[in-house]
Amino acid sequence: MTADVMSATALTRRKTRWFMVGAFAVAAIAFVVIAAGGINKNLVYYWTPSDLYGAGDKAYGATIRLGGMVAKGSIHNLGGTSGVEFDVKDATRVVHVKSNGVPPQMFRENIGVVVEGTMTRGGYFESNRLMVSHGNDYKAPEKGHPVDKQELQRLMRSTEGLSNS
Amino acid sequence: MIVMRERSIVPGIVLLLLAAWFGFAVALANHYGLDVSFGISTGLQAAIAAIAGIVGAVYFLVSDNLGPSLKAARLLVVLGIACFLLGSWYGLFVAPPEKFMGQVQRIMYVHVPTAWNGLLAITFGFVCACVFLFKSDWKWDARLEASIEVGVLLSFLLCCQGAIWAKPTWGVWWDWDPRLTTTAVLVFAFLGILALRRFVEDPLRRAVWSSVATIIAYVDVPIVYFSVKWWNSLHQQQSSPQTVSSQFYLPLRMNAFGVLFIMTGFIMLRSRIARERVEQELAPPLPRAVEMQEAV
Numbered sequence: 108m109t110a111d112v113m114s115a116t117a118l119t120r121r122k123t124r125w126f127m128v129g130a131f132a133v134a135a136i137a138f139v140v141i142a143a144g145g146i147n148k149n150l151v152y153y154w155t156p157s158d159l160y161g162a163g164d165k166a167y168g169a170t171i172r173l174g175g176m177v178a179k180g181s182i183h184n185l186g187g188t189s190g191v192e193f194d195v196k197d198a199t200r201v202v203h204v205k206s207n208g209v210p211p212q213m214f215r216e217n218i219g220v221v222v223e224g225t226m227t228r229g230g231y232f233e234s235n236r237l238m239v240s241h242g243n244d245y246k247a248p249e250k251g252h253p254v255d256k257q258e259l260q261r262l263m264r265s266t267e268g269l270s271n272s
Numbered sequence: 273m274i275v276m277r278e279r280s281i282v283p284g285i286v287l288l289l290l291a292a293w294f295g296f297a298v299a300l301a302n303h304y305g306l307d308v309s310f311g312i313s314t315g316l317q318a319a320i321a322a323i324a325g326i327v328g329a330v331y332f333l334v335s336d337n338l339g340p341s342l343k344a345a346r347l348l349v350v351l352g353i354a355c356f357l358l359g360s361w362y363g364l365f366v367a368p369p370e371k372f373m374g375q376v377q378r379i380m381y382v383h384v385p386t387a388w389n390g391l392l393a394i395t396f397g398f399v400c401a402c403v404f405l406f407k408s409d410w411k412w413d414a415r416l417e418a419s420i421e422v423g424v425l426l427s428f429l430l431c432c433q434g435a436i437w438a439k440p441t442w443g444v445w446w447d448w449d450p451r452l453t454t455t456a457v458l459v460f461a462f463l464g465i466l467a468l469r470r471f472v473e474d475p476l477r478r479a480v481w482s483s484v485a486t487i488i489a490y491v492d493v494p495i496v497y498f499s500v501k502w503w504n505s506l507h508q509q510q511s512s513p514q515t516v517s518s519q520f521y522l523p524l525r526m527n528a529f530g531v532l533f534i535m536t537g538f539i540m541l542r543s544r545i546a547r548e549r550v551e552q553e554l555a556p557p558l559p560r561a562v563e564m565q566e567a568v
Contacts, residue, residue: 119408119476120406120407120408123404123405123406123480123483124405124406126480126483126484127402127406127483127484127487129484130401130483130484131487133487134487134488134491137488138494141495151503152448152450152503152504152505152506153504155504210443211441211442212443213440213441221447221506236444237443238442238443238444238506239442241372241373241442241508242515243510243511243515244511245370245377245380245515245516245517246370246372246517247367247368247371247520248368248369248370
């Protein structure tokens with residue numbers, strides 16, 4: 108009786124070990140395909156202004172996301188809830204954006220934004236969804252200098268995806 | 273009857289207290305002008321705290337010494353709640369608001385500990401799946417069920433906290449950003465594994481299938497981690513001590529250890545329940561009353 112139970116367990120164990128080998132093989136292949144395969148390049152959350160101009164005709168008409176930094180001095184409030192106009196820039200190019208609705212509280216010059224909408228033939232980007240992205244910096248305010256300009260610049264430069272575009 | 277290997281809780285408690293001491297107690301005492309660091313550098317302190325915390329938690333997770341009073345698990349949950357209350361008090365009332373985000377940033381003190389511990393719980397589940405398939409030992413199946421369930425709970429809370437933080441900062445509750453999408457995939461994949469466990473009646477099949485599924489679904493964990501590096505995203509990249517002001521460390525660490533202790537206690541309690549269920553399923557059915565009378 109005891110011998111039977113023991114051999115049964117040993118048999119199960121040998122079987123389950125093969126399941127482990129199989130699971131690891133599937134997991135490893137899946138990870139390699141995702142990490143090293145083309146998915147990295149084909150999956151894009153947003154386009155930078157350079158990507159947008161680089162896409163040529165494909166950029167017009169389709170609903171896309173555009174990401175970059177709000178250019179200094181480019182914000183014009185259209186009054187009330189009718190929207191806001193500003194320029195989104197990356198290292199080299201600038202796109203003019205007309206966004207409707209009230210922008211989020213964090214919206215300001217030199218902050219990262221992602222806008223969803225379409226590029227028009229008129230040469231501006233028409234957006235109906237404006238999202239503000241925050242960098243990975245969390246700073247305590249210094250005494251007497253609630254906002255440090257240099258810190259602000261550094262924070263904005265650290266906004267993801269912009270430094271390597 | 274479950275045969276429990278008795279193991280002292282003392283080494284585990286010592287490790288976790290060491291983690292709490294170097295993780296935040298030294299810094300907290302320093303804030304009030306006391307030096308209790310014994311001259312150990314802050315970098316080494318952080319390393320000791322992290323290693324002692326994880327080794328201590330694993331010590332408890334692989335001990336069967338719960339006893340009838342469930343003493344160790346209770347102790348951990350109480351210790352965790354104490355750390356969490358202390359950290360939340362410090363984070364809400366002592367730490368300054370963030371320079372640009374203001375008061376909203378304080379949700380970081382629960383969001384980040386939840387993320388770390390959720391991924392830790394699922395990682396422990398992955399280890400349980402591997403050990404179960406290697407050894408065919410039922411207690412690892414029970415631990416798998418417990419850690420995946422707690423991991424799913426924490427990941428779900430993570431998404432909710434993230435949405436609450438996102439609305440005032442990003443302007444939206446949710447967007448199909450790579451970090452958010454891969455985290456949602458994580459929640460649903462492991463939720464699916466829990467559902468699979470409910471549907472399969474045969475204990476051995478249930479254990480093998482869910483272990484295999486756990487190993488495969490675990491691939492998403494490194495993808496969640498690297499999502500902000502591989503793709504451009506709305507979610508910010510990982511912060512480091514250089515990008516976070518030191519005033520924010522303390523509540524973050526207190527809550528991180530608090531959630532770790534609570535999580536460990538919960539997994540212990542939940543795996544005990546899973547273990548009793550599987551023992552019942554495997555035990556031969558008791559003879560019916562009529563048969564017993566005939567036997568007499």
